[in-house]
Amino acid sequence: TPKGSCLESVKIAIDTGYRHIDGAFVYYNEHEVGQAIREKIAEGRIKREDIFYCGKLWNTCHPPELVRPTLEKTLKILQLDYVDLYIIELPMAFKPGDAIYPKDENGKFIYHETDLCATWEAMEACKDAGLAKSIGVSNFNRRQLEMILNKPGLKYKPVSNQVECHPYFTQPKLLEFCRQHDIVIVGYSPLGTSRDETWVNVSSPPLLKDPVLNAIGKKYNKTAAQVALRFSIQRGVVVIPKSFNPQRIRENFQIFDFCLTEKEMKEIEALNKNVRYVELLM
Ligand code: A2P
Numbered sequence: 001t002p003k004g005s006c007l008e009s010v011k012i013a014i015d016t017g018y019r020h021i022d023g024a025f026v027y028y029n030e031h032e033v034g035q036a037i038r039e040k041i042a043e044g045r046i047k048r049e050d051i052f053y054c055g056k057l058w059n060t061c062h063p064p065e066l067v068r069p070t071l072e073k074t075l076k077i078l079q080l081d082y083v084d085l086y087i088i089e090l091p092m093a094f095k096p097g098d099a100i101y102p103k104d105e106n107g108k109f110i111y112h113e114t115d116l117c118a119t120w121e122a123m124e125a126c127k128d129a130g131l132a133k134s135i136g137v138s139n140f141n142r143r144q145l146e147m148i149l150n151k152p153g154l155k156y157k158p159v160s161n162q163v164e165c166h167p168y169f170t171q172p173k174l175l176e177f178c179r180q181h182d183i184v185i186v187g188y189s190p191l192g193t194s195r196d197e198t199w200v201n202v203s204s205p206p207l208l209k210d211p212v213l214n215a216i217g218k219k220y221n222k223t224a225a226q227v228a229l230r231f232s233i234q235r236g237v238v239v240i241p242k243s244f245n246p247q248r249i250r251e252n253f254q255i256f257d258f259c260l261t262e263k264e265m266k267e268i269e270a271l272n273k274n275v276r277y278v279e280l281l282m
Contacts, residue, residue, distance in 0.1 A: 001029060001244065009244045010036035014046060016253050022162075022186075022240040024056035024089060025074050026100060034078030053078070054085040054162075054186075056138065057123070060100065062093035062114040067122035071131050086123065086132035087162060090280070091116060091144045101282075109282050116144065117151045124155045138162035138186075139280065142177050149181060162186040165237050167228055168207050170272040175237070187232050190239040191225050191252075193277045204275045212267055220258045223251060230255045231268045 006029040010021060014036065023033050037053070040046050055078075061070040071086055095102040095110040102110040123135045136158040137148070148158060161178055165171050165187030178185050192207025193200045207213070213224035222230075225241070229252060232239045241252045260268070 005244050007032040007036050009249060012246050012249050014040045016250050019050055020052040022054045026058050030074060030077045034080055038079060052084040055083040056087050056089040059090050059092060059094040060096050062119045063096060064118045064122035066096060068126055071126050082130060083132050085134045085136055086126060087136040087138045088119060090139045116147060120148050127156055134159045136160035142174060158183055160184040160186050162188055164189050164276055164278050166190050166192055166207055167231055167268050167271045168273045169276055170269055184238060186238040186240060188240055189277055190229055190232050190241050200277050201279050204277055212271060216264050222258060225252060226255050230260055234260055234265060
């Protein structure tokens with residue numbers, strides 16, 4: 001992202017009405033996000049408690065003794081006292097160190113053996129210390145969630161699991177499992193990603209060109225993007241659409257003045273292809 005565009009976008013988003021901001025150390029723009037939040041607080045537009053900031057623990061920081069210092073680093077970059085939600089970004093660990101994607105001489109990722117349950121206990125300690133109001137996970141499958149839920153002496157359950165979720169990847173089984181355990185699904189790539197070939201499986205067709213989404217949008221005078229977002233929130237999935245375009249930032253917020261019928265919800269659910277855009281081949 002060009003320097004400064006994240007700062008501008010977050011400020012526009014807050015002015016538009018967005019309050020949930022999904023960030024991560026590895027996005028390398030937390031300083032801009034923090035600045036935008038602090039500027040809006042200084043303007044009197046919002047209070048800190050109006051904002052819901054989610055930060056993420058990267059793969060190289062899974063050893064329990066690294067968890068709190070890593071969160072403290074994020075807070076220092078943000079210049080905030082706490083995050084609202086701190087999540088384990090991925091269930092697999094990389095070798096700790098300065099390299100974000102540590103690789104050996106053959107270009108293979110260097111993994112690291114850690115105990116996710118021990119990482120989770122360090123996350124719990126961050127909540128107890130007041131550095132994170134809530135803690136959760138991301139990209140966890142059912143088995144990995146169960147490992148945490150069944151951990152002896154569990155103090156706090158993950159409040160949320162952030163996973164890819166949209167009309168072409170509806171996650172019916174994981175959604176049901178999470179519902180049963182009061183874990184909120186936060187759906188990333190709710191618009192079908194930017195289709196950047198360096199990390200996106202572009203053999204799956206573009207979501208926003210889908211004829212059903214477009215036809216339903218026509219009926220409500222909405223775009224396919226707005227229909228896709230509305231579909232997710234109507235089934236209880238939190239959405240975190242990404243845009244750095246002021247017009248589209250506003251467009252993606254105009255989803256609270258219409259309601260999809262049960263028939264339309266079913267029609268959209270039937271679009272599920274069970275194919276991920278974000279394969280996370282690591
Ligand atoms: P841009 O930042 O130029 O708006 P996802 O949230 O699924 O990862 O999708 C993000 C991608 O979708 C970005 O490339 C973003 O581009 C684009 N995008 C965001 N909002 C819209 C919209 N309302 N209509 C079309 N494309 C959008």
